[in-house]
Amino acid sequence: MDLRYTEEELAFREEVRAFIRDNLPREIRERMRLGYPPRKQDTITWQRILNARGWAAYSWPKEWGGPGWNSVQKMIFLEENLSAPAPEILSFNVTMLGPVLIQFGTEAQKRRFLPAAANLDEWWCQGFSEPGAGSDLASLKTRAVKEGDHYIVNGQKIWTSTAHNADWCFCLVRTNPQAAKKQEGISFLLIDMKTPGVEVRPIISIDGSHHLNEVFFTDVKVPVENLVGEENRGWSVAKFLLGNERTGIARLGKSKERVRFAKEVAREVRMNGKPLIEDRGFRTRVAQLEVDMKALEITQMRVVSAYDKAKDGRPDPLSSVLKIKGTELLQGTSELVMDVGGPQAMPAWTQELAALTNEPALLPEWSPQMAPAYLMLRAASIYGGTNEIQKNILNKAVLGL
């Protein structure tokens, strides 16, 4: 046993860090450092820079434009990217669609979609959840009926992140409502968002931003060649997708970067007549988060190297530990950041403030995104399988309860 990184791994980390340092546009980094979510164009710009280096499709094999890294390398890369801080690689394209097509897609599908997904020439979104099918995803109702060489799709998706940016959507649809088990009548379809009958309606979230959408399908014609895998076997594709990429699930680099930011601001704000950073209570709280992050870092390494050794490609149920603890830390560090800001983090920076740009800054530059980030990260324990569902998985798959 050795918990240290090898020489090669350290050299790899240095290489990644140097590349990001030299190539991440300063303005993007600065916005991210202040906690702003990346703008659509920021995500595209950065993913294309990475793709030119052969790193955007970080988890794909070389054959399809990936770097062919092992899990430790992938983990190091993701952590460096997050802690830079740089925009995250669009997970819908790279960690979800890509591996699914590589595993289940036809040659034609791979050639048609993979390069564009890696380079973010096409933006994908994930059409799984429905109003009645959240945790119980398999009860989804969106219907696809085959008519000649098309499927006709009718139904509604909800919580579709970035659908308003998206060119394409990978969707779970019901192709056989008569199947004995509800998991057995589901198919995985690729839908062009420009097809007539696709309507995207925004959902504003509690941070005031537009990230979520409802997507309505009314008699949408989808060519049969956009079916991935076999008809009515979409559930296995979905399970593969949801369980496939566990390396990045904890998003530990993000938590680390946020703690760094909190410490920076804590040098500037005061508590009892001295900088907050000197306050014992604050330091204890940071120390606790650092303990938890260290433990998670090692747990993550254990899960990742076990995955590499097993080579059966089956997700380790322990990855639910990473999801639970990783999201708790994302939330805990976002609370830390907001609490550092305190009252200065509470004003809403709406248009009325933006309109006053000619006047001296109303509030410090570090403050505007503290509360929105905290608010939005409440969702981290909801999306990607809620933390309650993750605990159910641990109960069943590990504890045998």
Add this chain to the structure above:
Amino acid sequence: MDFDLTDDQRLLGESVARLLADEYAFDQRKKLLGVAPGWSEALWARYAELGLLGLPIPEEYGGFGGGAVDVMLLQQAFGRHLVLEPFLATVVLGATAIREAGDKALQEEFLPAIAAGECKLAFAHYERQSRYDITDVLTTATPRNGGWVLEGGKSVVLHGDCADKLVVSARTGGSREEAEGISLFLVEGEAEGLLRRGYALRDGTRAAELSLSGAAARLIGPKDQALPIVERVVQAGIAAMAGEVIGAMEAMQAMTLDYLKTRQQFGRPIGDNQALQHRAAEMLVAMEQGRSMAMLAAMSLSEADPAERARSISMAKVGVGQAGRFVSQNAVQLHGGIGMTDEYAVGHYFRRVMVIEHMFGDTAWHLDRLADQVQ
């Protein structure tokens, strides 16, 4: 001990609940947000008619002579409906400052007008650099022409944008973080040399940044010795906001329970899962602990010993803050995706509780106060 409400208190609670049920449904409230002034002037007049704006004001000044418990009950009802009007700023913070600082003449000038809904106040003490530190005052006051002028700035002044007059703290002596040398002043909302920049807080309630450059001011209360008054005002604010958090928690708890019973996943209500039943029970535990602390805050306002009073108020701020955070985070969690939307009320309660937690000292700040006193 006696936890019973008087008949008058029960009646008050019922009549306010009726009014708000009619006038403050979630959609009605949403219409007020984002349209100047960000709250309802018509309802403000109704509150005055019903005597709510005079609730804690002595009868001799046209009020109802109610106590902290009455204010807590009213604030609880306001919390359940996320009321946006400047009650806290005017009737709690402003009126407390006038009562604590003012002589009879000043009280006669202001308190009846407040009770009648004819005068809105704001309390401008905290500054951009001070965060929660109550003695960290840099704004200065200089004598001029028999009066005073103020220089400096005040930050996140609750309802500071709409106040007719502002109670502003400034240094007449001493230096930053000294307890001595802080005085209180009245500044006209339209005073020359006062720049007010209003905005909404994350929960939709209004606040303002103030820049003071030579604004004319009128000294109220003792020169250099106003810190105890500032403390009183802040304590009254903490107690009132504690009531509001209780109301917000009650609303979130009720919505969550309803959702657990109606939302179906895996062919049954999600509330059939014992994991969620336990979470709901933990929310109840937290809420009841918080409620007790809100009562402590209300009762301790009349405590004569300043140290004892400050201690109880800090305990209450911690208890209510922690309960509020726990209940609101779990209310969102148990709603799943719908809890994350602006269309749904839970997120609005969540943000109100979040904003309150970061006013007048957060959990860590008050815990630190208490830690200093552990014996």
